[in-house]
Amino acid sequence: MENVIYFDNAATTKVRPEVFEQMNKYFSESYGNGSSIYKIARESRKAIEQSREKVAAAINADKNEVFFTAGGSESDNWALKGVAESYSSKGKHIITLSIEHHAVLHTCQFLETKGFEVTYLPVEEDGIVDINKLKAAIRDDTILISVMFANNEIGSVQPIEEIGKIARQKGIIFHTDAVQAVGHIPIDVKAMNIDLLSMSAHKFYGPKGIGALYIRKGIKITPLIHGGAQEKNRRAGTENVPAIVGMAAALELTVKDLNEESARLARLRDKLIDGILSSIPYSRLNGSREKRLPGNVNISFEFVEGESILLLLDMKGICASSGSACTSGSLDPSHVLLAIGLPHEKAHGSLRLSLGMFNTEQEVDFILKELPPIISRLREMSPLYEDFLKNSKSDVK
Amino acid sequence: MNYSEKVMDHFMNPRNVGEIEDASGVGTVGNAKCGDIMKVYLKIEDGIVIDAKFKTFGCGAAVATSSMATEMIKGKTIQDSLKITNKAVMEALDGLPPVKVHCSCLAEEALHAALWDYAKKNNIVIEGLKEPVDDISEHENIAQED
Numbered sequence: 001m002e003n004v005i006y007f008d009n010a011a012t013t014k015v016r017p018e019v020f021e022q023m024n025k026y027f028s029e030s031y032g033n034g035s036s037i038y039k040i041a042r043e044s045r046k047a048i049e050q051s052r053e054k055v056a057a058a059i060n061a062d063k064n065e066v067f068f069t070a071g072g073s074e075s076d077n078w079a080l081k082g083v084a085e086s087y088s089s090k091g092k093h094i095i096t097l098s099i100e101h102h103a104v105l106h107t108c109q110f111l112e113t114k115g116f117e118v119t120y121l122p123v124e125e126d127g128i129v130d131i132n133k134l135k136a137a138i139r140d141d142t143i144l145i146s147v148m149f150a151n152n153e154i155g156s157v158q159p160i161e162e163i164g165k166i167a168r169q170k171g172i173i174f175h176t177d178a179v180q181a182v183g184h185i186p187i188d189v190k191a192m193n194i195d196l197l198s199m200s201a202h203k204f205y206g207p208k209g210i211g212a213l214y215i216r217k218g219i220k221i222t223p224l225i226h227g228g229a230q231e232k233n234r235r236a237g238t239e240n241v242p243a244i245v246g247m248a249a250a251l252e253l254t255v256k257d258l259n260e261e262s263a264r265l266a267r268l269r270d271k272l273i274d275g276i277l278s279s280i281p282y283s284r285l286n287g288s289r290e291k292r293l294p295g296n297v298n299i300s301f302e303f304v305e306g307e308s309i310l311l312l313l314d315m316k317g318i319c320a321s322s323g324s325a326c327t328s329g330s331l332d333p334s335h336v337l338l339a340i341g342l343p344h345e346k347a348h349g350s351l352r353l354s355l356g357m358f359n360t361e362q363e364v365d366f367i368l369k370e371l372p373p374i375i376s377r378l379r380e381m382s383p384l385y386e387d388f389l390k391n392s393k394s395d396v397k
Numbered sequence: 398m399n400y401s402e403k404v405m406d407h408f409m410n411p412r413n414v415g416e417i418e419d420a421s422g423v424g425t426v427g428n429a430k431c432g433d434i435m436k437v438y439l440k441i442e443d444g445i446v447i448d449a450k451f452k453t454f455g456c457g458a459a460v461a462t463s464s465m466a467t468e469m470i471k472g473k474t475i476q477d478s479l480k481i482t483n484k485a486v487m488e489a490l491d492g493l494p495p496v497k498v499h500c501s502c503l504a505e506e507a508l509h510a511a512l513w514d515y516a517k518k519n520n521i522v523i524e525g526l527k528e529p530v531d532d533i534s535e536h537e538n539i540a541q542e543d
């Protein structure tokens with residue numbers, strides 16, 4: 001394969017070679033069903049339980065509070081539907097954010113059809129919720145607050161600790177979709193008063209299709225997947241042992257040098273942001289400058305459209321993504337960019353570059369060199385830019 | 398998203414990008430809200446389109462259909478120009494992904510809008526040409542939204 005410069009780590013990541021290696025054995029040697037009795041099955045069982053311990057340790061949970069799922073979407077679905085079902089006699093009101101991932105938003109919309117009421121809180125211009133608005137939204141019948149730890153598009157990190165404290169004081173269950181945060185920012189479910197937390201291995205150099213839901217001891221939650229007795233009767237289905245092993249190995253490795261790596265990424269991120277904003281006029285950073293995932297860059301370029309940028313970047317071997325409608329398969333641009341107040345045309349012209357452990361400074365330099373001519377080229381072609389230049393000329397007169 | 402080689406060629410090397418200073422007709426369609434704007438300039442002499450240029454804000458398919466549509470209209474009589482349908486543009490590009498078909502409709506509309514402008518300026522009626530639905534005033538309003 002040609003040289004690929006991968007700047008789309010928020011979409012998914014490459015599996016670390018060490019992780020891949022550890023998984024191998026559970027495909028071809030210790031392939032037993034974790035519920036069976038013989039030796040190769042006992043090996044599977046042992047691997048599952050050791051993995052559970054590793055995952056629990058990464059977020060300061062107890063091993064009995066970690067349940068494996070088939071990824072972030074399942075964890076989010078389970079958390080929301082399971083709590084709604086279990087606590088509906090107490091109340092039917094849920095609070096979430098307008099910028100959540102669709103795994104949460106669409107689940108909430110589904111719950112609305114089942115008689116639940118959902119408040120979708122707005123966020124401020126920096127993509128972060130105003131804690132006073134959250135407090136004001138709490139009602140006597142609020143049973144659940146679900147607020148994402150960090151946003152997948154603009155990288156904004158929410159005040160999770162504060163929200164956890166409020167929820168605990170009010171006796172409301174607190175779920176956080178931490179799919180973009182786990183392995184990237186330190187998380188302590190106890191200190192942060194988190195009751196439920198979703199994670200997904202493919203965002204931290206593990207395999208796809210495996211995740212976990214942390215369920216604090218004492219939280220009631222009906223199963224989403226009914227069947228066998230796996231996961232203490234809470235999530236049926238023969239365990240995906242290689243994936244579970246891969247997830248735990250990836251998380252253990254990632255958390256081990258989290259501080260160092262996030263500092264390295266944040267430096268690259270800031271170099272990228274500053275470099276782009278200073279070399280390309282009429283560009284703006286989306287999301288908070290400070291409360292931001294270490295690897296997230298999201299910038300809007302006026303007068304150009306995102307898919308065109310992506311196609312031209314692809315020609316240079318650079319993988320990235322955009323919040324433009326064209327890349328979402330609908331006519332509307334990203335709901336997150338609209339929620340932070342971007343007008344449609346600026347949302348269409350957004351570019352997300354998400355950095356990860358395999359990115360180097362040379363790659364950052366490469367994109368800083370390649371991007372400005374791409375934007376200029378598209379602007380030369382843009383009737384919006386033409387109008388803008390004509391109008392600014394007539395203003396001078 | 399899988400674009401044909403022709404679409405990629407017209408996106409990477411768009412024909413006829415630019416403006417015509419003394420255009421006979423100019424048409425703009427689409428709006429920034431939905432992510433596509435096409436502006437087509439035509440130079441018409443003795444009933445023949447002798448030159449065509451465009452500027453487009455939009456995705457790969459929007460640029461490619463603008464490029465192809467302007468390429469197709471050059472040298473045509475006004476009546477033959479009306480035969481450049483969105484389907485013809487799409488076929489000439491070896492097809493478009495289903496979600497991008499609207500780009501080819503926009504390209505057809507942009508040609509029609511430019512022809513309409515020409516007819517209006519010259520006080521003539523072009524048989525079979527309807528007033529473009531998506532005319533320029535619409536996105537001027539949207540531009541002011543900002």
Ligand SMILES: Cc1ncc(COP(=O)(O)O)c(C=O)c1O
Pocket residue numbers: 010011070071072073074076101103148150151152177179180200201209211
């Ligand atoms: C914030 C967030 N939540 C949920 C998901 C869904 O995770 P998965 O792809 O593992 O189902 C993703 C990733 O796509 C995400 O970024």
